[in-house]
Amino acid sequence: MSTSEASSENVLVGVIGGSGLYHLDNLNFIEHVNPETPWGFPSSPIAICALPSGTRVAFLARHGVGHSITPSNVPARANIAALKSLGVRAVLAFSAVGSLREEIAPGDVVIPTQIIDRTKGVRPASFFDSSVVAHASFGDPFANRLVRWLEARVRTVLDEEAERIKSSEEERQPPKLHTDKCVVCMEGPQFSTRAESQLYRAWGGDIINMSVLPEAKLAREAELSYALIATATDYDAWRPHEASVTAAEVFKTLQTNAAISRHVAAAVLEALHEAAADGELLSEETGSMRFSIMPRSGKQNEDDKKKLRYILPEYFN
Numbered sequence: 001m002s003t004s005e006a007s008s009e010n011v012l013v014g015v016i017g018g019s020g021l022y023h024l025d026n027l028n029f030i031e032h033v034n035p036e037t038p039w040g041f042p043s044s045p046i047a048i049c050a051l052p053s054g055t056r057v058a059f060l061a062r063h064g065v066g067h068s069i070t071p072s073n074v075p076a077r078a079n080i081a082a083l084k085s086l087g088v089r090a091v092l093a094f095s096a097v098g099s100l101r102e103e104i105a106p107g108d109v110v111i112p113t114q115i116i117d118r119t120k121g122v123r124p125a126s127f128f129d130s131s132v133v134a135h136a137s138f139g140d141p142f143a144n145r146l147v148r149w150l151e152a153r154v155r156t157v158l159d160e161e162a163e164r165i166k167s168s169e170e171e172r173q174p175p176k177l178h179t180d181k182c183v184v185c186m187e188g189p190q191f192s193t194r195a196e197s198q199l200y201r202a203w204g205g206d207i208i209n210m211s212v213l214p215e216a217k218l219a220r221e222a223e224l225s226y227a228l229i230a231t232a233t234d235y236d237a238w239r240p241h242e243a244s245v246t247a248a249e250v251f252k253t254l255q256t257n258a259a260i261s262r263h264v265a266a267a268v269l270e271a272l273h274e275a276a277a278d279g280e281l282l283s284e285e286t287g288s289m290r291f292s293i294m295p296r297s298g299k300q301n302e303d304d305k306k307k308l309r310y311i312l313p314e315y316f317n
């Protein structure tokens with residue numbers, strides 16, 4: 001199936017849900033689509049949902065709806081290719097992360113701008129792994145304009161949440177927003193040792209997950225604008241006098257964090273769709289691969305080019 005064949009009407013924004021976020025059940029579900037891409041099927045069928053205005057968005061559960069796919073086995077190429085095939089231009093990815101900083105408390109929201117790669121080379125991390133060679137720029141791994149645009153809107157959502165918590169019986173601290181942070185992406189599935197956790201702090205890491213790579217790299221190769229909205233679940237393993245993170249601790253905060261993530265999604269998706277349609281917000285990523293692909297040569301295989309046409313039809317027609 002080519003990109004144009006798979007296009008579903010006006011779906012410009014894709015949401016990738018992480019641990020705890022398997023549905024956007026505050027939006028109207030329309031249908032499931034399950035495109036077979038040249039890299040296989042996505043983690044789960046993609047839910048097409050409608051916002052109150054009727055605008056459609058695509059939702060994909062990264063680990064499958066029953067969370068049956070480990071971080072190392074997420075079919076990230078199929079996920080990104082499938083979203084692109086629906087016409088998606090901007091991806092909001094949600095992730096449950098560990099905190100490497102005292103001031104980033106469980107429940108807080110982080111929109112990072114940098115990544116340190118601690119994956120182990122076991123995940124297919126490029127669409128260009130064949131006779132067609134490309135070197136995408138990745139100095140700024142997230143879509144900068146989209147990140148700045150999101151920060152303002154997420155801050156408003158969290159201010160409203162703080163007001164709601166203040167006027168309720170709830171005793172928890174309102175979630176804070178942290179920007180310009182660095183996410184370490186580790187292989188897993190085991191959590192880090194205390195020594196690794198300390199090392200990542202020394203390197204400048206602020207939060208840690210197992211999922212942002214290769215997702216962010218593949219989004220860049222497919223010219224999608226990609227931003228991560230991370231919610232902290234734990235303090236990882238760096239605090240000397242505290243127990244190191246356990247899955248049980250992560251699960252405790254997942255529900256509350258998922259509620260915030262749904263809130264954020266509902267609050268930003270309509271405006272993001274409009275901005276994506278206008279094009280200006282996403283202009284940095286559009287066309288970014290044009291000069292990253294090594295010049296055509298007779299050695300490029302026709303089948304390899306055909307696969308790439310699925311994500312970048314303008315360069316492989």
Ligand SMILES: CSC[C@H]1O[C@H](OP(=O)(O)O)[C@H](O)[C@@H]1O
Binds near residue numbers: 018019020096247
């Ligand atoms: C459930 S704890 C570790 C797991 O949670 C995060 O998943 P996601 O990023 O999809 O929310 C983290 O990256 C690990 O994959």
Ligand SMILES: Nc1ncnc2[nH]cnc12
Binds near residue numbers: 097
């Ligand atoms: N401490 C941690 N390390 C890696 N991924 C995580 N996801 C949530 N907490 C995490």
